[in-house]
Amino acid sequence: MSNKNTNFYNLIGNLDNVVKLTQDLSSLFNNGFSKIIQKEKDVLDQLAKGFVNSPLRDIVPQGIEKLQKSDFRKDNFTALVLATTSIYGSIHDALYEKAGEFLKKDITFFTHKNDTTFEEHSNEVKTLLDNIQNWLIDIAIRGFSDLDMESIQSFEPVLQTVENHKELQRLGVILRGLSNEIILVRSDTKDKDYSIQVRWMDLWCKAYILTLKKTIPAKGTKIKGNLKLITIQTHIHRNFLTIIFNGILEHKKENIYVEIEKSKFIIDLIPIEEFWFQFKKENQKLFDGLLKSKVITINDGVLQQNGNLVLTDFKLSTETFDLLDIVEKSVNKKSLLISKIQAIDRHPIHFKLPCLMKIEDSKNQSVKIDDKEIPIRFELQPTKKVLKTLLNTKMLMELRFDNGWFFKPLTSIGTANVFLGRISEKITAETPVYSILKERSSKILRDKK
């Protein structure tokens, strides 16, 4: 696999060192640039050295040198953000290379013809983005660990404007999540774990990069073919509920591992269970395809650069499929393609590789490959009883990376029907909170306007 950014590794060594560098950078963000110590200046030095032979060889070292001298102008933070984005892209690419080595797999990518483009924002949006940059820089100078409530609350009016702006939805989601994350996690000593703090820098950098230029997502690739949905994942965060359908798409005689992702803001007033129902209402055919193992025929759809499938014209066919059969025939074969993620979105967290694995040891909850012990992390930790039933059964998992390798179990092939049955129960239990609030909202909010 080609890697355009390998010069970074040549200079500072192996993947572990590069990951360690991002962790050290994250500590700097937590402590704050205004209180930078010599050890953190050394980390910035190391970062700058990584770019001496790259197209960023001028802008990055110069910007970093100025930050070391407490010159906190925007251009210098921009240089730092370009550097971190480049590093994350490099790590993302290197992970596939490493994963291929230890799983002894040839990983092949579905490549798209076009890529993301950028253009200037309108002047009105630029002013708003300037305010956001100022806030981001302010909290980086002060340090995440030393923020008071005022510094978050004072940003609220700007944040609401961003959230209501159609062009800035993605930025709004990131900023809402980041600000609430900082408030919540800083207050709870149990949550002050390392991985969360690393994520803050990631979110900060992503928000900053989205303030620089207007990102025009690549058009993706037009798709026709059959889709077999093999599992569903959920991700429950304080602010968002995300569901992801995973499936195998047959397109022009190729099998591509795809996902269809849907997210909603969580609203305190609505029980989580009700969100399931909303997802079901809006995605009835997809749930039917998954729960009844029915093939979905796509007449018109787009596979986006990041592997997300957007369907515009599709129907449920009468043809059914066997879950184990489709997983064994596709996931474990070299012919399975992974969609190559667009450069701007390459990040270690988006690395994923489907595998068919077994949990052999319920106590340690890990998978041993050669001399590597790779932990298993469930999204929701199952009870001991459930875990016992999963022992030694074939499970569809994703190999992932988040400050270290781990396997994320998706579906136990043997007990998939039980799992999907539970999902089915969840999504049929309608309670009226959502519709009542929706009614209130449409009356009250519109009257106010």
Next chain:
Amino acid sequence: MIDIKNLESIGILNPPPLRNRGIKKVPFVEFYNNKIQGVVSSGSSLERVYVCVLDFNTNTFTCHTNNNRPCGGLRGSMCSHLNSLLTNARTVDSIRGLEIINKTYGLTQDGSARYSEVFTRFQEKLRFLELNNTKDEYIPEARWFYTRMGVKK
């Protein structure tokens, strides 16, 4: 540094409501800054809601419409809206609800006090219902956020 008391004061740590709450009658209730406060629906009009507050800082209670008009049911004792608020407050946090509700006997009416910020806080939560409708862009970063439930480290 942010402390937990501050967080409570802006309502951010309020637990999510339980399922058996009477959402139709009381769409919004919270414990906030040593107060029980919320929004109670009018029985006669969808557009009208009542802002109800039991303020343990001033030991007073009040009820007024979202347009700041006084509630006709307030006659020295708590009106039906305030009683509905209290009943639902117990379903939000039964322990804290009981503790506070036991203190309600010493409260007196302050019919002139206005708490328009309660209605604003309710609207703020409703705003996300509207945002969900427009959030059609694929946002991979939604997954960057830490799952708070059962992640094995």
